[in-house]
Amino acid sequence: MKRAWRQTIRLGELSKGPVKLRLEPDAETRALIAREVGLESLPALTADITVHPWLDGAEILGQFDAVVEQICGVSLEPFEQALSADIEFRVVPAGSPNAPAESEAATVELEFDPDEPDPPDVLADEEIDLSAYLIEQLALEMDPFPRKPGATFDYVPDTTDLSPFAALKKLKGEGE
Template sequence: MKTHGSDETPFSYLVKVGHISANPVDVHVEADKRELAGLAELWDVLSVEKLEADLKISRWKRDGVRVKGNVKAKIVQACVVTLEPVESDIDEDFEHIFVPEDSKLARSPSMDAGEMVLDPDGPDLPETFTGDTIDAGAAVAEFAALAIDPYPRKPGVEFEGHIEDTGENDRKPSPFAVLKDWKKE
């Protein structure tokens, strides 16, 4: 995710880092019609009817910023079976940390051999930013996009005549299989 300016994402809410205190500030953001149309194009869905988020923005450690909140969206996608419109509701809690690009906190933990250590169940690495501004709106849009169902289906619709391949017959036959019935006379 880029956090440099509003021209890189259809939905943007810029926050000056210098104005953030240790006490969380409550912020409500909501996309307008133009931003909803841009998000629909970006996410490749039929339409985005609503995108809003309630955020708590606060200082994190010395020079970082924590954006914690809940994003709600209503989108319309095409059913993967019938191509008919399918409405989906998104309701996701998220937390995202931003740190300046020169911060020691931006470096990922590594082992002596130079390997990166990542815990798949642990928190995400902090996102870096340049300058004195972060884009909380881009973070909201990113977390909403991550919650979109990649294969939306109308309720009760199934694939007709679909046979699931379990992979059991993927093994190559042995080159000696042709000799199993061969008998020496």
């Protein structure tokens, strides 16, 4: 899949220590990202990320702030909402001894502990696409059922008798 925006760093750049970056796409790029993740618009998106050497790969840590425009699931009106979240990913190069074994996951039942960190992602090459991790975290933080503040669902059920016998009662007449 072709990404709307790419901001990359190579693993070799971490040999001198952590690298700090500020990611801030322009308006045109934010419009492409909004379309990619299913938003009406993305008025603001910034992230401060630090990439640290980790084992034979890298650890990506940081935080993002965004303003997203979504459609309310109740009123169908667009509304803006501020989002902020931490970013934490680990990556290792292909062939790394620290990479999760694919064959092990297919044959052995794994236990899931939500408090444990996720296993590291395996890179296709020496390049880490930081923008992809930012967009992934943004998509995870978005409300899949957005509701505009103050929007209420006012459903009043029909109080008439809807049973099939009610229709027969009408045909027979009320007095019989």
